[in-house]
Amino acid sequence: EVQLEESGGGLVQPGGSLRLSCGASGFTFSNYAMTWVRQAPGKGLEWVAAISGSGYRTYYGDSVKGHFIISRDNRRNTLYLQMTSLRVEDSALYYCAKRIYGGDDSGSFDLWGQGTMVTVSS
Amino acid sequence: EIVMTQSPVTLSLSPGERATLSCRASQSVGYNLAWYQQKPGQPPRLLFFGASTRATGLPARFSGSGSGTEFTLTISSLQSEDFALYFCQQYYNWPLTFGGGTKVEIK
Numbered sequence: 001e002v003q004l005e006e007s008g009g010g011l012v013q014p015g016g017s018l019r020l021s022c023g024a025s026g027f028t029f030s031n032y033a034m035t036w037v038r039q040a041p042g043k044g045l046e047w048v049a050a051i052s053g054s055g056y057r058t059y060y061g062d063s064v065k066g067h068f069i070i071s072r073d074n075r076r077n078t079l080y081l082q083m084t085s086l087r088v089e090d091s092a093l094y095y096c097a098k099r100i101y102g103g104d105d106s107g108s109f110d111l112w113g114q115g116t117m118v119t120v121s122s
Numbered sequence: 123e124i125v126m127t128q129s130p131v132t133l134s135l136s137p138g139e140r141a142t143l144s145c146r147a148s149q150s151v152g153y154n155l156a157w158y159q160q161k162p163g164q165p166p167r168l169l170f171f172g173a174s175t176r177a178t179g180l181p182a183r184f185s186g187s188g189s190g191t192e193f194t195l196t197i198s199s200l201q202s203e204d205f206a207l208y209f210c211q212q213y214y215n216w217p218l219t220f221g222g223g224t225k226v227e228i229k
Contacts (some may be wrong), residue, residue, distance in 0.1 A: 035218075037166075037220075044209065044220060044221070044222050044223045045158075045160075045166065045209055045211075045220040045223075046220065047211075047217060047218040047219065047220065050218070059216050059217070060217070061218075062123070062217060095165055095166075097165075097166075100168065100171060100177075106154075106213045106214075106215070106218065107156075107171070107213050108156035108168055108171035108211065108213060109156075109166075109168060110168045110171075110177060110178075112165035112166055114164075114165060115165060
């Protein structure tokens with residue numbers, strides 16, 4: 001079955017760190033760029049970061065640049081998001097998603113996980 | 123950053139009616155525009171990419187159109203399962219950006 005499954009969310013204090021994981025199955029993971037998108041409760045979608053299929057190219061939204069790092073392990077079919085210096089405004093449901101086609105890094109996303117919740121609060 | 127603006131914020135319609143959702147980009151994105159549908163408690167579902175290319179399995183009552191800065195998602199005859207949130211997303215350049223969303227609700 002083609003699917004993505006996020007994990008690693010939780011409650012963390014401001015200034016803390018957290019690492020999210022996204023396990024992929026049912027497709028050739030290394031062929032596809034991947035992305036993280038977040039959604040605060042009751043709000044819209046915010047693109048966070050993306051990474052090429054090889055992992056050599058990464059892209060970040062302005063609000064997370066310098067304190068989040070996206071990476072991937074193609075041997076383990078897993079995508080990561082290392083989050084540091086967390087702020088209250090980083091609280092959201094974090095989705096990982098797969099680019100619809102291989103090749104380019106940018107694009108639309110045809111497969112999404114169910115998300116993992118991150119709450120930053122003291 | 124390209125700003126995506128969706129209108130209206132809320133669309134109140136009855137089943138069987140036609141829904142027209144708008145998405146405007148602050149600068150041209152060509153045809154690099156996707157539409158997503160999101161229902162409560164679920165992740166987004168891709169509806170269209172390339173502004174008008176239908177995703178796998180999408181019913182024919184949905185259509186996407188536009189290019190440049192103006193885009194439209196049309197649902198020709200609303201079914202009960204179509205009442206949901208809809209987002210547009212540009213992928214012309216980085217950072218990728220989403221519109222604020224349009225909620226299609228039952229009147």
